Amino acid sequence: MTLTLRYMRMEDVPQVITIDRLSFDPPWSARSYAYEVTESSYSHMVVLEQSREDKPARGLRRLVKNLNPQPPGENVIVAYGGLWHIADEAHISTIATHPDSRGRGYGEIVLAGMVRRALLLKASYIVLEVRVSNVAAQSLYAKYEFHTVDVKPRYYHNNGEDAYDMRLDLTDPERQARIHQRFAELQSKSPFVDLYSAAPPPRGQN
Ligand SMILES: CC(C)(COP(=O)(O)OP(=O)(O)OC[C@H]1O[C@@H](n2cnc3c(N)ncnc32)[C@H](O)[C@@H]1OP(=O)(O)O)[C@@H](O)C(=O)NCCC(=O)NCCS
Incomplete structure (x- = not known):
């Protein structure tokens, strides 16, 4: 895998x-x-994809595979995120892991990738909103040194819940070094191929 x-x-x-x-x-x-x-010049959307079949199947596995051919597109998206970058501001617009795949470090890989991407795009800070009840997401953001700067009352229309406004300053050189170091550590702990955080944007994004 x-x-x-x-x-x-x-x-x-x-x-x-x-x-x-x-x-x-x-x-x-x-x-x-x-x-x-396809259109936004500010958007750097990301996915974490799991490929199910790395090696050609051999022996019994090959026989079973031939008996139960899988449909094309065996790759599965396990988590995704959205980052907007406008001038010196970056904004995490969304992040989610498939409910069947939560608690395996995938959300952290996506967040770490977006934080590193924002840094390499030369953003000065990252902002995001999170429901006050969303303890899992807040804990993930805190792990990456985001802190709450404000509360937006009744920000969520479906139930009138407040949002915490969270922010991560990217200008401190020591923090920048920690971001790169943490990303490298994460990559050695749960190996993944990174075609996102330092890649040229696929279109003419800012
Ligand atoms: C928030 C979310 C993306 C986390 O994804 P995940 O893949 O399950 O998270 P990971 O396994 O990578 O965990 C990374 C960190 O997140 C935090 N975390 C994840 N699940 C948690 C939980 N149930 N309770 C508390 N903290 C949790 C922890 O800090 C964890 O680090 P640790 O393993 O060192 O404790 C996932 O819960 C999700 O998709 N939630 C629904 C969508 C959502 O709320 N998105 C955020 C919008 S602001």
Whole structure:
């Protein structure tokens, strides 16, 4: 099994909206993802993809595989995220892991990738909003040194819940070094191929 962190593509959108619908109320539409992936000049959408079959099947595995051929597209999106970059601000617009794959470090890989991407895009800071009840996400953000700077009252329309406004300053050289170091440590702890954090954007994004 190989994990690959890479820019989101149009063909990923059906899997991404499945995860989105299982994770958010209200979810984003397929059209919103299509816009982010194909048109927005500020958007750096990311997926973490798991490829199920690395080596050609041999022996008994090959026989079983031939008896039960899998449909094309064996790669599965396990987590995804959205980063906007405008001038010196970066904004984490979304992040989710498929409910069946939570607690395995995938959300952390996506977040670490977006933080490193923002740094390499020369953003000065990253902001995001999170529900006050969303302890799991807050804990993930705190691990990456985000801190709460404000509360946005009744920010979420579906239930009137408040949001914490969280922020990570990227200008401190020591923090910048920690971000790169943490990313390298994560990559050696849970190996993944990184085609995102330092890659040239696929279109003319800022
Ligand atoms: C938040 C979310 C993306 C985390 O993804 P994940 O893949 O399960 O997280 P990971 O396994 O990578 O965990 C990384 C860190 O997140 C935090 N975390 C994850 N699940 C947690 C939980 N159930 N309780 C508390 N902290 C949790 C921990 O800090 C954890 O680090 P640790 O393993 O060293 O304790 C996932 O819970 C999710 O998709 N939630 C629904 C969508 C959502 O709320 N997105 C955030 C919008 S602001």
